[in-house]
Amino acid sequence: xxxxxxxxxxxxxxxxxxxxxxxxxxxxxxxxxxxxxxxxxxxxxxxxxxxxxxxxxxxxxxxxxxxxxxxxxxxxxxxxxxxxxxxxxxxxxxxxxxxxxxxxxxxxxxxxxxxxxxxxxxxxxxxxxxxxxxxxxxxxxxxxxxxxxxxxxxxxxxxxxxxxxxxxxxxxxxxxxxxxxxxxxxxxxxxxxxxxxxxxxxxxxxxxxxxxxxxxxxxxxxxxxxxxxxxxxxxxxxxxxxxxxxxxxxxxxxxxxxxxxxxxxxxxxx
Numbered sequence: 001x002x003x004x005x006x007x008x009x010x011x012x013x014x015x016x017x018x019x020x021x022x023x024x025x026x027x028x029x030x031x032x033x034x035x036x037x038x039x040x041x042x043x044x045x046x047x048x049x050x051x052x053x054x055x056x057x058x059x060x061x062x063x064x065x066x067x068x069x070x071x072x073x074x075x076x077x078x079x080x081x082x083x084x085x086x087x088x089x090x091x092x093x094x095x096x097x098x099x100x101x102x103x104x105x106x107x108x109x110x111x112x113x114x115x116x117x118x119x120x121x122x123x124x125x126x127x128x129x130x131x132x133x134x135x136x137x138x139x140x141x142x143x144x145x146x147x148x149x150x151x152x153x154x155x156x157x158x159x160x161x162x163x164x165x166x167x168x169x170x171x172x173x174x175x176x177x178x179x180x181x182x183x184x185x186x187x188x189x190x191x192x193x194x195x196x197x198x199x200x201x202x203x204x205x206x207x208x209x210x211x212x213x214x215x216x217x218x219x220x221x222x223x224x225x226x227x228x229x230x231x232x233x234x235x236x237x238x239x240x241x242x243x244x245x246x247x248x249x250x251x252x253x254x255x256x257x258x259x260x261x262x263x264x265x266x267x268x269x270x
Contacts, residue, residue: 008067015185016073038239044117116182
């Protein structure tokens with residue numbers, strides 16, 4: 001695989017742009033190809049078989065476009081599809097999962113709050129994380145699909161803060177002094193989450209750790225691009241690019257969003 005091939009990043013929507021930004025900061029010379037599955041957003045409320053099929057479809061498209069690695073910028077996709085994709089693809093697959101281990105090291109109260117999607121919090125992978133790292137700690141987890149919608153949509157600041165408060169305040173009230181952002185969309189709500197949680201609560205996002213793992217894997221394989229130019233980004237969506245472009249520009253900045261077809265017969269989200 002050529003060093004100048006792009007890194008492929010996928011998610012159900014634009015939440016993975018938070019991971020993409022971490023990769024861009026760490027690897028400024030790399031070309032990045034981002035694939036969002038807006039036609040099936042949100043993955044977090046779908047069954048694992050459907051998520052696995054959607055993630056495989058997007059990953060196959062990225063590999064066909066020449067991607068030298070696939071990044072699952074989605075906790076739900078990691079839980080449902082990471083193992084299957086690693087078994088079927090010839091390129092490295094870098095995945096992510098809720099940061100239970102660093103949260104366990106950071107807590108002082110012994111109570112950790114986890115904000116996630118239903119699919120992530122109900123997964124065997126998440127249960128395994130708790131078994132390995134949580135020990136005697138108290139984990140209070142809350143599925144928050146409404147925060148995915150808040151990150152993807154342009155909503156009034158007071159509405160966004162109210163949604164965040166409804167999700168965060170019960171966790172803090174139960175004694176959580178660490179909050180784990182178990183969905184990539186929530187990184188875009190981090191200012192509101194930190195404001196509601198207060199200065200005594202640590203908020204942990206896994207995007208930077210994923211970027212470091214991408215750099216480590218590609219570096220070990222001698223596939224990192226030389227730092228002789230600035231990398232570019234290409235954005236794909238299975239949704240309506242004209243309708244979604246303003247959200248891309250709000251969350252990322254300048255960039256062109258290209259529509260890609262949903263395969264014939266696929267069910268499109270309501």
